Each structure stands twice: as C-alpha cells, then as structure tokens.
Amino acid sequence: MAKSEAPQIDISGSEGVLVARLAGDWTTRWARQMQSALDKAFAGHSRPDALEFDFEAVTALDTVGALLLAQRRASFGEAVRTTIAGASGAQANLLGHVNAIEVHAPEKPLRLPLLLRPFERLGRMTAAALGDLVGIHAVLGRTLAALAATLTLRAPFRFAALVNQFDLIVFRAVPIVVLISVVVGAIITQQSILQLNNFGVAIYVVDLAAILMLREVGLLLAAIMIAGRSGSAITAEIGSMRMREELDALSVMGVDPYQALILPRMLALLIGLPFLAFIGAMSGLAGAAIVAFVYGGIPIDIFLDRLQDALNVRTLLVGLVKAPFMAIIIGLVAANEGFKVAGSAESLGKHTTASVVRAIFLVIVADGVFAMFFAAIGF
Structure with missing residues (x-):
C-alpha cells in the first residue's frame, strides 16, 4: 500500500492565467491541510481571467478534496474559465460530478465594529420578538377557529381530552400551589409584622395579607407555577x-x-387557573394566619374577624378577572414554542426553556399592566 503524502499546491501565472499544480493526497484525511494550503497559495493572487488545475502529481482524490477545489473555483465567480489537466479518468469523473452541483464559496461572517454589535443584537432580538408575536397570534387564530368549529357542531367536542388535561394541569398542581402559597404568605406576614410592630399596628397585617394574596400574589404564584x-x-x-x-x-x-x-x-387552563388562584390565595391567608398567631400574637378568631372586615367582593374579583388572560398567555406561548421545535433534542430543550421563561415574563408584565389599569379606574 502506497504511503500517503500531504497535499501541496504551487501557483504560477502569466497574462491573467493562473496555473495551480497540485501534488500529494487530496483526501478527507488531509482536510485541514488542504484548506490551509489553498488559502496560502491563493492569498497573494487577484481574480484571474482563467484558472487551470494540474493534477499530474496528485496521488489520490476524494469528494472532500474535489469539493474544496470547487469552492475555490466558485470564489472567483462564474466568469473565470476553469480547465483541468493531468487528471485520471476517475478523478475527472469525480470532479465533473462535484462541479455539476451548485457549489457556493463559504461566506465569511460579517464582523461589525465593536460599537455596533450591541445594536445588531438588539435588532435580532426585536425581529425575533416580532416573529414570536406573529406566531402567537397565528396560534390564537387557529385555536379560535377550532373552538368555533366545535360550537357550530362541525367538529366533535373532545370531552375526555378536556377532563384528562384538567386533571394533569389543575388537580395535580393543587399540592404544589398550596405549599408555595402557604410559604410565601407566611414569609410576607412575618416580614410585615416585624415592621408594623415598630408602630404598634401589627393588626393591620391582616389587611395587608388579604389584599396582597387575593389581588396579586395568589394569582401570580399560581400562574408562575402553571407556566x-x-x-x-x-x-x-x-x-x-x-x-x-x-x-x-x-x-x-x-x-x-x-x-x-x-x-x-387551552380550555383546561382557562377553567383551572382561576380555581388555582383562589386556592393559592386561601392557602396564603392560612399561612399568614399561622405566622400572625406565632409572631404577632394575633389569635386566629381575631384574625378571621379582621379578615371579614378587610375583604370584599371587589378584591376577590380583581384576582379572578386576571386569571383567564394569564391562562391564555401561558397556553399560547407554550403552543407556539412547541410548534417551533425542529428535529433535534437540542431544539426541544431550547424551546421548552424559552416557553417557561417567556410565559413567566409575560405573566408578570400582564399583572403589572392590570395593576396600573385597575389603579387608573379606581377598582
């Protein structure tokens, strides 16, 4: 078996004609050396009128070598005449097959000045956000069309699928929502009591816990957990x-x-998130009552009496009104990211992570928008 030799190339030229004399093995084993040799050999030469490859001293050639040569030829443009000399029959056939394929020279990435790179990233992020916005609206439109087909009896209503999703999304989420809400309610109450005791008004921690858990925190925790x-x-x-x-x-x-x-x-989310938000608010109040008794010395019956005075239907409705909108946001973002998954496990992990991050972000933004809206109308 003949010993393989590293690829070599020698460039000479006269009157606009470049002659590239090749030698050695132009095979996959020497891929990096081939690329390096081509770059160095053609570095000092401008675009010729004609290009000739001399294969007289080439001992072996495979598809990788032929492709690199074809890319180098394509880098000069279609107007440059290219000829092959000294190639064997097999080498000529391989070169002919590779050249018959539309080969493009590898494009060098555009490197912007350092000061412009943040603006480029901002532009790409903006374009991606606009694309996601269009995709989310497309999912919403298709979902509404499916709902309309069901309501007009043109499509079957999958009650079994709804019950199954309600069980997976809502019922099985109750324990974790209750646990998190109790802990957060207890932490908020404990920190509030420490501050209110300085003014001798620790009893107002009941009002604070009631408003926070029913208007904001109960729903927000449930929505984040569901997302x-x-x-x-x-x-x-x-x-x-x-x-x-x-x-x-x-x-x-x-x-x-x-x-x-x-x-x-989507229906399971719409029905279940208000239910989970209410459970989360009640659990948070339970945690607040326990901590108020332990840290503030407020008996449970006093806590409940004060709670009845602090609560009203408006406070409860504020939290429940926001729940369906947040459910829609979570469902649309999750579905849109799912439909964007390509054919690899890496893509699946990437879009699953993006689904959680974007849903939580949009839920928090929506909660802030609702808070400003309700404050503006005095509700």
Whole structure:
C-alpha cells in the first residue's frame, strides 16, 4: 500500500492565467491541510481571467478534496474559465460530478465594529420578538377557529381530552400551589409584622395579607407555577410530536392538531387557573394566619374577624378577572414554542426553556399592566 503524502499546491501565472499544480493526497484525511494550503497559495493572487488545475502529481482524490477545489473555483465567480489537466479518468469523473452541483464559496461572517454589535443584537432580538408575536397570534387564530368549529357542531367536542388535561394541569398542581402559597404568605406576614410592630399596628397585617394574596400574589404564584409546570409540559409534548412527525400524521388523517391538542389544553387552563388562584390565595391567608398567631400574637378568631372586615367582593374579583388572560398567555406561548421545535433534542430543550421563561415574563408584565389599569379606574 502506497504511503500517503500531504497535499501541496504551487501557483504560477502569466497574462491573467493562473496555473495551480497540485501534488500529494487530496483526501478527507488531509482536510485541514488542504484548506490551509489553498488559502496560502491563493492569498497573494487577484481574480484571474482563467484558472487551470494540474493534477499530474496528485496521488489520490476524494469528494472532500474535489469539493474544496470547487469552492475555490466558485470564489472567483462564474466568469473565470476553469480547465483541468493531468487528471485520471476517475478523478475527472469525480470532479465533473462535484462541479455539476451548485457549489457556493463559504461566506465569511460579517464582523461589525465593536460599537455596533450591541445594536445588531438588539435588532435580532426585536425581529425575533416580532416573529414570536406573529406566531402567537397565528396560534390564537387557529385555536379560535377550532373552538368555533366545535360550537357550530362541525367538529366533535373532545370531552375526555378536556377532563384528562384538567386533571394533569389543575388537580395535580393543587399540592404544589398550596405549599408555595402557604410559604410565601407566611414569609410576607412575618416580614410585615416585624415592621408594623415598630408602630404598634401589627393588626393591620391582616389587611395587608388579604389584599396582597387575593389581588396579586395568589394569582401570580399560581400562574408562575402553571407556566413552569404545565407550560413546559405542553411545549415538550407538542415538540416531541412534531419531531416524530405525529402532527403531520394527524393532518393526513383529517384531524386538526389544534382541535385535538391545543383546544383541550387551552380550555383546561382557562377553567383551572382561576380555581388555582383562589386556592393559592386561601392557602396564603392560612399561612399568614399561622405566622400572625406565632409572631404577632394575633389569635386566629381575631384574625378571621379582621379578615371579614378587610375583604370584599371587589378584591376577590380583581384576582379572578386576571386569571383567564394569564391562562391564555401561558397556553399560547407554550403552543407556539412547541410548534417551533425542529428535529433535534437540542431544539426541544431550547424551546421548552424559552416557553417557561417567556410565559413567566409575560405573566408578570400582564399583572403589572392590570395593576396600573385597575389603579387608573379606581377598582
């Protein structure tokens, strides 16, 4: 077996014609050396009128070597005449097949000045955000169309799927929502009592806990937990089905994926999140009552009496009115990210993470917008 030799290239030229004399093995084993040799050999030469490759001293050639040569030829443009000399029959056939394929020279990435790079990133982020906004509205439109088809009896109502999703999204989330709400309610009350004791008005911690848990914290905790727990699950389920082409199979069978997959999950979120928000608020008040008794010396019966005076229907409605909007946000973001999953596990993990982060961010932003709106109308 002949010993392989490193690839070599020698460039000579006269009257606008470059002659590239090749030698050695131009095979995959020497890929880096081939690229380096081509870059060094052509570095000092301008665009010629004609280019000739001499294969007289080439001992071996495979597809990688032929592709690198074709890319170098393409870098000069189609107007440059290219000829082959000294190639064997097999080498000529391989070069002909590779050259018959449309080969583009590798583009060098555009490197902006250092001061402009942050603006480039900002532009890419803005374009991606606008693309996500369009995608979310597309998912919303398809979901509303599926709902309209169900209401007009043009599509079956999948009650079993709704019950199953309600169990997965709502009932199984109750323990974690209760636990987190109790802990957060206890922490808020404990810190509030420490400050209110300085003014001798520790009893007002009941009013503070009631308003915070019913208007803001109870719903916000439930929404964040659902975004992290169920939103990620929805993205992963839809994304894995997209990877295995199960969504295409449903479409081929005449089943609308939005009708079968998205609509039951959206309805479960719409119905379940107000329920979870109420449970979270009540759990937070329970934690507040325990801490108020331990740290503030406020008996449970006094806490409940004060709670009745502090609560009203308006405070309860503020929290419940926001819940369906946050449910829609979580569902739309999760579905949109699921449909964006490509054919790799890396893509699935990337979009699942993006689903959780974006849903939590939008939920917090929506809560802030509602807070400003209710303050503006005095509600």
